[in-house]
Amino acid sequence: MNFNAKTKIGDILKEYPFLVDFLPTLSLKFKKLKNPIIRKTLGRTATLDMIAEMGGINTDILVSEIKKLEGEKRLLDWS
Numbered sequence: 412m413n414f415n416a417k418t419k420i421g422d423i424l425k426e427y428p429f430l431v432d433f434l435p436t437l438s439l440k441f442k443k444l445k446n447p448i449i450r451k452t453l454g455r456t457a458t459l460d461m462i463a464e465m466g467g468i469n470t471d472i473l474v475s476e477i478k479k480l481e482g483e484k485r486l487l488d489w490s
Contacts, residue, residue, distance in 0.1 A: 412426050412427075412481065414459065414474050414477055414478055414481070415459070415474060416458060416459050416460035416463075416470045416474065417458050417459070417460065418458060418459050419454065419455070419456070419457065419458055419459075420444070420453060420454055420457045420458070420459060420461075420462050421450070421451070421453070421454020421455055421457075422454075423459070423477065424444070424450060424454060425454075427477075427480070427481060427484065429480075429484070430477065430480065431444055431445055431450070432445075433476075433480060434466075437466065437468055437472075437473065437476060438466030438467055438468055440465055440466045440467065441462075441465075441466050459473055459474055459477075
């Protein structure tokens, strides 16, 4: 999956549901994404850029961390 600032968080969480548990380690404000109703509502419209702003972190850092985890997940799935 190709990640950038305009990628919708819902698309990412659908592909990589484990990120729901990881994202709060970057910002406690991401704990809200654990709520299925909020996740479903935000997921349709919120981009990584919007989520990063909500969490008070830099978009590039958020995208980088997600890409890094995605790569690690691929390695684990491959072995």
